[in-house]
Amino acid sequence: MRPMRELLGRLLLLGIVSGCSTHAAIRPKTAEPALPSERVVGRAEWLDIQLAPTAYRHLGADPQAGPWRVLFSEQHHYCPVADSTYVIVQDGTLFPCEWRAIRP
Numbered sequence: 001m002r003p004m005r006e007l008l009g010r011l012l013l014l015g016i017v018s019g020c021s022t023h024a025a026i027r028p029k030t031a032e033p034a035l036p037s038e039r040v041v042g043r044a045e046w047l048d049i050q051l052a053p054t055a056y057r058h059l060g061a062d063p064q065a066g067p068w069r070v071l072f073s074e075q076h077h078y079c080p081v082a083d084s085t086y087v088i089v090q091d092g093t094l095f096p097c098e099w100r101a102i103r104p
Contacts, residue, residue, distance in 0.1 A: 035096035038073035040089055045069040055103045056080075071095060078102055 046052040049068040056070050056078050069086040070078045079097035081089070089095050 035098060037094040037096045038075050038077060038099050040071045040091050040093055040095050041074045042072040042091065043070065043086065045086065073099055076102060
């Protein structure tokens with residue numbers, strides 16, 4: 001009798017755990033806000049981020065070393081991008097990015 005009770009207890013626990021994990025998997029994910037798109041009008045790159053003007057860097061948030069490539073928009077914003085993006089994005093196209101204001 002005792003082994004049967006232990007088995008039922010384990011099955012009940014397993015059912016509760018699997019029910020909770022199923023509920024979490026079914027829960028809808030919140031939609032991420034879309035990045036704003038701005039028209040690309042230019043670009044610049046530096047072999048090392050330390051060579052880039054501070055107007056195009058966020059000290060403490062951006063990398064300390066390595067190449068630095070940015071796109072410029074017609075709204076006078078800039079967007080740091082990876083080297084592959086830098087060569088693919090064409091001037092005159094809309095590009096979604098977390099555009100940053102150029103610091104004075």
